[in-house]
Amino acid sequence: MGSGFRPRAVHELSIAQSILDTVLEQADKHGAVRVLRIHLRIGQLTAVVQEALDMAFEVLTRDTIAAHARITVERVPWRVRCSRCEHEYSVQNDLPTCSRCGHLGGETLGGRELQIVEMDIE
Numbered sequence: 001m002g003s004g005f006r007p008r009a010v011h012e013l014s015i016a017q018s019i020l021d022t023v024l025e026q027a028d029k030h031g032a033v034r035v036l037r038i039h040l041r042i043g044q045l046t047a048v049v050q051e052a053l054d055m056a057f058e059v060l061t062r063d064t065i066a067a068h069a070r071i072t073v074e075r076v077p078w079r080v081r082c083s084r085c086e087h088e089y090s091v092q093n094d095l096p097t098c099s100r101c102g103h104l105g106g107e108t109l110g111g112r113e114l115q116i117v118e119m120d121i122e
């Protein structure tokens, strides 16, 4: 572990690896020779950094049929239902503060997504 070690990138690396495993398994099942595009849905709570994810994919897809595949990402905000007034809102600044009554806290409705929505293969 040299000076280039960044814990953040490790997070994205393991996520990219599990996504890639699924992608390659599906591609194989469909007899694909190449993966052109992978479309992902990623929630705010996963704390995935786009640049780190792109970099991880670039490294991991080398020598696979997914090399040079385009990664497109749909970001999902952290959605919360206020536990006091039941208002539903997207969280700003990483703190679930109700945008209507100012109450802190509630039920998380969305933002944990980490899914492959679709992929283009040939």
Ligand SMILES: [Zn+2]
Pocket (backbone or CB within 6 Å): 082, 083, 084, 085, 086, 087, 098, 099, 100, 101, 102, 103
């Ligand atoms: Zn509220």
